[in-house]
Amino acid sequence: MVTFTLPDELRALARSNQKLIYHLLFRASSQALLKLAQDPRFVGARLGMVGVLHTWTRQLLYHPHVHYIVTGGGLTSDGRWLSSRKDFLVPVKALSSIFRAKFRDHLKKTDLFTAVDRQAWKKKWVVHSEPVGSGEAAFKYLAPYIFRVALSNNRLRQLHDGQVTFAYKEAATDQVQRCTLTAQEFIRRFLQHVLPNRFIKVRYYGLLSPGHRHLLHKARELLVPASGKLKSEDLKPSQPVVALRCPHCGGPLTLTGLLAPRGRPP
Numbered sequence: 270m271v272t273f274t275l276p277d278e279l280r281a282l283a284r285s286n287q288k289l290i291y292h293l294l295f296r297a298s299s300q301a302l303l304k305l306a307q308d309p310r311f312v313g314a315r316l317g318m319v320g321v322l323h324t325w326t327r328q329l330l331y332h333p334h335v336h337y338i339v340t341g342g343g344l345t346s347d348g349r350w351l352s353s354r355k356d357f358l359v360p361v362k363a364l365s366s367i368f369r370a371k372f373r374d375h376l377k378k379t380d381l382f383t384a385v386d387r388q389a390w391k392k393k394w395v396v397h398s399e400p401v402g403s404g405e406a407a408f409k410y411l412a413p414y415i416f417r418v419a420l421s422n423n424r425l426r427q428l429h430d431g432q433v434t435f436a437y438k439e440a441a442t443d444q445v446q447r448c449t450l451t452a453q454e455f456i457r458r459f460l461q462h463v464l465p466n467r468f469i470k471v472r473y474y475g476l477l478s479p480g481h482r483h484l485l486h487k488a489r490e491l492l493v494p495a496s497g498k499l500k501s502e503d504l505k506p507s508q509p510v511v512a513l514r515c516p517h518c519g520g521p522l523t524l525t526g527l528l529a530p531r532g533r534p535p
Contacts, residue, residue, distance in 0.1 A: 270407045271358070272397045273298035273368055274334040278389035282381060283333055288465040289379065291322055291333065297372035298335055299474040305359045305367055306343060312358065314343030314351040317476030317485065321411045322464075325419040327437035328448050329458035336411055338404050344476060344484055350491040356400050365396040415471055419462040428452075 275283055275294055283290035299318060306312040317340040324333045342352035373390055376382045401407040420435060426447060427434040433455040439446050450458070464470060476485045513522040 270399055270401045270404075271302060271337045271339055271364075272334055273301075273337075274332070274395040274397075276389055276392060276394055278386045278392075280331055280333065282384055284331060284461060286381060288468060289381070291464075291468065293372055293375045294333065294335055295320060295322070295472055297375055298337070298368055299472075300371050301364055301367040302337065302339070302359070303475055305364050306353075308359075311360070312343050312351060312353045314345045314349075315475050315481075315484070316340050316343040317488070318474040319477055320472050320474065321414050322470040323414050324462045324464075327440065329419055329455075329462070331458075331461050336414075338401070338407050338411070340476065340488075341400075344488045344491075348487060350488055358398055358400075361396045361398050362393075364398070365394045368396060369394045419459060 273294065275290070279290065283294075299320065302318065303316060306314065306316045318337045320335045320337045322333070322335055324331060326332045339358065341358075342350060345351055369390065373382075376385065424435045424437065425433070426436055431452050432449050433452055434447055434449045435455075436445055436447055438444070473479065475481065476488055514520060515522055
């Protein structure tokens with residue numbers, strides 16, 4: 270899992286121009302990682318990436334960053350699969366520099382570039398990378414960020430005398446702590462994490478992008494050993510299929526057609 274964080278100097282600008290800055294955050298970070306991974310000194314192939322935007326800390330402070338779950342290897346231009354090292358993907362210092370440069374280049378094309386403190390382009394930008402095995406636990410960690418808001422109701426502890434108290438788990442000690450804010454400050458912190466209308470907070474790149482489905486199919490074929498191919502008898506149900514019935518009248522349910530999706534999924 271690779272995480273790209275927007276520096277402090279850009280956060281006020283991001284809060285006022287969320288749709289644009291979040292889009293550039295996705296674009297610059299994905300391009301930086303895909304580019305560096307193509308270097309033969311590291312992976313030397315095209316990765317697959319799924320990214321999730323996250324804007325809050327455990328105390329609801331504004332902290333925009335993107336988490337990527339990345340494949341442990343990639344597909345070469347000549348159709349071979351190359352695996353990354355077990356506990357290493359790419360050097361984060363080099364990745365940080367490329368990320369900063371690409372974000373700066375994209376922002377230069379907008380009217381907002383002159384509003385950024387020049388110090389932002391001189392400091393090191395935070396990029397974190399860690400191995401997560403099969404990725405199953407990482408997906409479970411990111412899943413709540415997709416459909417939930419910054420604070421769930423079960424974390425609220427008290428509303429008294431204009432003060433709101435909620436619980437959070439401290440990262441350093443893993444202990445549950447309490448934070449008390451005025452109602453006005455609580456509402457301010459909460460609302461700054463409401464995304465722009467129809468903004469897509471989950472995006473796919475590399476082998477996982479919609480335009481590269483054929484490459485993803487090729488990668489799957491290379492990763493499944495010959496002995497792992499399914500046989501026809503494996504597709505037969507181990508138990509007899511029970512007909513579906515209506516929960517109200519008990520009559521059999523019959524498939525009459527499929528409903529086409531009306532809009533883009535989240």
